[in-house]
Amino acid sequence: MADHPESNRARVYLDHAATSWPKFEPGVAAAERYVRCCGATAGRGAYHSALEAERWVQAARKALASLIGAPSLDSIALCTSGTHALNAGLWGVLKPGDHVLTTAMEHNSLLRPLHHWKELLGITVDIVPTDERGIANPLAARDFITPKTRLVALGHASNVTGAVQDLEAWSQVAQDAAALFMVDASQTLGYLPIDVRSMNIDVLAAAGHKGLRALHGTGFLYVGHDLQAGFRPLLFGGTGRASESLSGGQYWPNAVEVGNLNLPGIVSMAVAAEHFVESPAAVHQWQAVHQLLLQGLQEFPQVHLLGRSVAAASLGTPAASYIPVVSLSVDGWDVHDLASVLDDAFGIEVRAGWHCAALVHKGLVHAEQHAASNSGTLRLSTGASTTVEEVTVALRAFRGILKGE
Template sequence: MTQRIYLDHAATRFPKPAVVLDAMRSYSQTEEAAAGRGAYRRSQEASQFIWRLRREIAEWIDAESEHEISLHSGGTAALNAAILGYLQPGDHVVTTAAEHNSVLRPLHHLAGQGTIQWTVVPVDASGRVEPTELLSAVRSDTRMVAVLHAGNVNGIVQPIREIGTRLREEHRGDHKPAFLCDAAQTFGHLPLSVRQCHIDLLAAPGHKGGCGPLGTGFLYASLNVHAHLRPTLFGGTGNNSESLDMPLEYPIALEAGNMNVPALVGWLAGLQDRRSETPAAEHLEASSARLRGLAQRLYRELHEIPGIRLIGQPEHVQLPVASLCIDGIAAGELAMILDTEFGIEVRSGLHCAALIHAALQSPDDGTLRISCGEETSDEELRRLVDALREITAGD
């Protein structure tokens, strides 16, 4: 059997660290209890695990407090909690054509209902948004500006810090829109300080750079937006059970229902294992350097293969995510050939990003996306390049 080569890390990290699986198995077999649903020791310990995870996440994104972190079933759920919980009828939103459908679809839904208006700012041929153009779209009724940190189609990293700083300087006081950032591709990979970038709301899954299992995610909400976030899911929270009203305190207001404590325990173990005894910021600097080196090699090798067209290459490559096409071979067919004949797993299609492909000039059926992880070896990249050379030579 051909050895498996997994190059779809932008979808989810594989393999998950053994410490994650061991922590989940051990907890499920010996300690499992519903968090916040009992006064007995193990239920209280489950709650303590959750607060430890909040503190850990807060350190990774330079948040002021663990009380700014709510936990969700994924990045999509967290983004929906932010968008649907913050926006009100009559609001205006500014976003970009580079966004994932986890942002575009809820905004499209609200606009289709007549609840909000929205402006989608175009991006250049690499998928990058120009901050001046983005900020010029902000109006007096703009209540949110939503920009992803990095794209999942080609790894383009947006100028988040410049956007957040200028948004704060140019729109002070009550007229400042909330700045929402989707960090699905960068949490746990690249340094990102919510305070330095003046981010009000930031969402990410736990199963990519965070090393957690699927079905985990978080929403950071700065203290200044807590009073404006409304629950979007209603049910038990383990407290104030005599009241039919949802608690309004963040983060519990957005956490109705039982949490997946075994998964959260595994996520906590993964984050702690990644940085061992070093500060999260120090680990992220090392991770960023490793990924940048992988990205540069990936693009350099792909450039040297005749017959391959790279889609939307960033000027400064920071993440090892590349989209490509080969004339005469559909992206889905190319992915199938790599899988069945070479054991290489990559993704094909539009990658849940509806609007960016026009700017990138992708084929109608989308692109073949290669996304490496920090553990991707030189040998795996060599086998990918050899496979693509063989395919293009026989085309």
Template sequence: MDSVIYLDHAATSWPKPPEVMEAMKSAMNDAAANPGRGSHRMAVNASRVLYNTRRILAELFVVKNPNDIALTSNTTEALNLAIKGYLGEGDHVIATMIEHNSVRRPLEYLKRTRGISVDYISVDADGQVDLKEVERAFKANTRLVVCSHSSNLLGSILPVKEIGDLAARHGAVLLVDAAQSAGMLSIDVTDMDIGMLAFPGHKGLLGPQGTGGLYISPDIELEPLLHGGTGSQSEAVEQPSVRPDRYEAGTPNTIGCAGLQAGVKKVLEWTPEKIYHHEWELTQRMMEGLSSIRGVNILGPGLGMPRTGIVSFVVEQRDASELAFKMDREYGIAVRAGFHCTPLAHMAAGTENTGAVRASVGLWTSKEDVDIMVDAMAKIQA
């Protein structure tokens, strides 16, 4: 395709490391059979791909047993499995005002169908929660706390470890949405008291679309989201009890998982700490440049504060979608505009009627890319 400055990594990272594409091609040639459904060489190779993908994900998230990771098609499926599989009639849930629709919509669905109740904790202008307000929200029937590790609109980073400690002390489970943090922030599920961790393969883990997963603590049992063939306990009427088969009905995306495995290897090679530092420096550069342009208002944490690689902004008297369109068609810059599937965060930011332009950096973004984007925005605004 024509040359593009890609600043939409919060949606999907691009380009992928060459190793990802090579791994997928190799798996298509050598491991394209159904894992767990046969003993021939191709089927065994496919099973090996899935196990090694789990194993390297377990290394990244400090998970003791790789079989506690269920592979899914994306974070949305993982969150639906966690929320719908864990909550029962009358349970109470604590969530935040920066949650994605992949959290909010399942919760609202269960409010209608199972009578659960939900408290959404407010956030300040920097996208941060007050831990005292979180603690006050606990009730006797609070069973689950859902927390986005980082806002996909504001870029703010929530204190997951402290929230996990609160949940543990109140006998609740912490579910973390790591859509914007996996691969960019260090995550230790035990140290952070994370009972369930939902993550995408196609963003910070550098894998292909159609991949993701859910870590499920060995102390937690979920009702499966899907029922069907697993290649194990086929004579049983019910879904198998053994992990991960219980949560992985149907033919899996083995080719995609091979790519995900290669992507996670690159993340471990570079380390989340170095990736975060690279992206943070780029966001600071972008914020400095945008703040000098008349009428631009940047959302989320201010200069010098922690944030993931997301810079969202609004421009006075300008439509966000129009700005993104001009960036693409006139300057070859890919950004995203709109509501980013997180209306609650827009309500918190006061942009529920306008939406925002979101530029998000990634591993391959350069300082020159950032400068070109800022210059383009200045020309558009002029």
């Protein structure tokens, strides 16, 4: 295929929660230069271009470590996705007999490994329910703590409603239980600050291709120093170290980084993460555009923004903040049909369904309507690159469909 067949189609991309597009241009340019001019593998040879590749790996570790406040760059292992990082992190720290506490907000990339490894690993798992906004109450979590609770693992924000979890309070839950604290920052990295030291985070997994706007095939895992020595590898293979031994030894971060790394992706992630470290103000530019979208959607009486109009006071918890993700239902429409019309007739690209996070939908207002239609929600997610013009086009499309204007 010489070119993307749809490359000339006018489109408004509103699925940044799945992956960002367009990517951070300086990162794309650096990745292209790496592919054209270097192309060597990292951590294997000692020739010039191999050393250049290794410098990119170190640059990515350094920028990501500063972005999350990690005490040293060697606590970062480079992964191929948020899913890879979560699987590697869970497998790496869990031991037979452990009890894990997580929430109904989680993405399948956290819930499914726990589900599948229950028997294999001999672990038990409890899932704290979420409210009408997609928030799990840390006070409720305390009822699930047992003397065996060894890991409290949850996402920083919901990929369905956009609601941000109170990480400080959850960190306290983990500390009170003398458990490890693991955070999935796949949806928030690039949007919200996070600091592993002040939040006492032991393990952090994140995607690189969403809010950071690195290429596909990127993610990383932070693991605190005290957990690195006993970390159990999920994959085995070539690491460029201890090649003479069959066991390969136990080296962090090679416990995660096996096989050839995704250098083009890593180069783009290094450049994108450096940008965020140098200009954190850019992190907040997405807010105004997302707000504009929400205000526009509220014009339509048939549109229900899920979890956004719930008074926090009625739930007895603090007001929620949100990343630029919103889920909605529309009276008289199946969300899949609406997504198709938006795409086919207007070039508006949004996602309909359960968004790989089925449990959170149970708590949402209008949940009965979703359950009856068995369709999930329509999700619109803007990003750092979304413009006012794009939001205006999207709202015009809604007006055309819902008001016939």
